[in-house]
Amino acid sequence: MTRRNDPSNDSNSGSGNTLTVSCPQCQKSVVWNSENPYRPFCSKRCKLLDLGAWADGSHRIAGEPHMDETELDELIDRLERGQE
Ligand SMILES: [Zn+2]
Numbered sequence: 001m002t003r004r005n006d007p008s009n010d011s012n013s014g015s016g017n018t019l020t021v022s023c024p025q026c027q028k029s030v031v032w033n034s035e036n037p038y039r040p041f042c043s044k045r046c047k048l049l050d051l052g053a054w055a056d057g058s059h060r061i062a063g064e065p066h067m068d069e070t071e072l073d074e075l076i077d078r079l080e081r082g083q084e
Contacts, residue, residue, distance in 0.1 A: 025049050048076055 019032040021039070025046035032039050041047040052075055 044076065045072065048072065048079065051079070 020029045021032050022028070023030050023040065023042040023046050025041060028042045030036065030038075030040060030042045038044050038047045041050065049072065052072075
C-alpha cells in the first residue's frame with residue numbers, strides 16, 4: 001500500500017523493477033538504486049541540505065531550513081575536503 005514511499009518494502013522482492021522514492025528535501029522522484037549514492041535524496045545538494053542541519057551549526061536556525069546557493073557550495077566544498 002505504501003510501496004512508493006517505503007523502499008524497504010520492495011528491496012527484497014526480486015530485481016528488475018525500478019524503485020523510486022520522493023526526495024525528503026524537494027519531493028522530487030528519486031531512483032533508488034546502488035548507483036545513487038545520495039538516496040533517498042535526489043542529489044548531493046539535497047542530502048547536504050539535510051546534513052547541513054548538523055554539519056554546520058551556524059545554519060541551525062529554527063524555521064529557516066534553507067541555505068542559499070553560495071552557502072551550500074561552501075558547505076559541499078568543506079565536507080568534501082574534510083571527509084574525503
Ligand atoms: Zn531533492
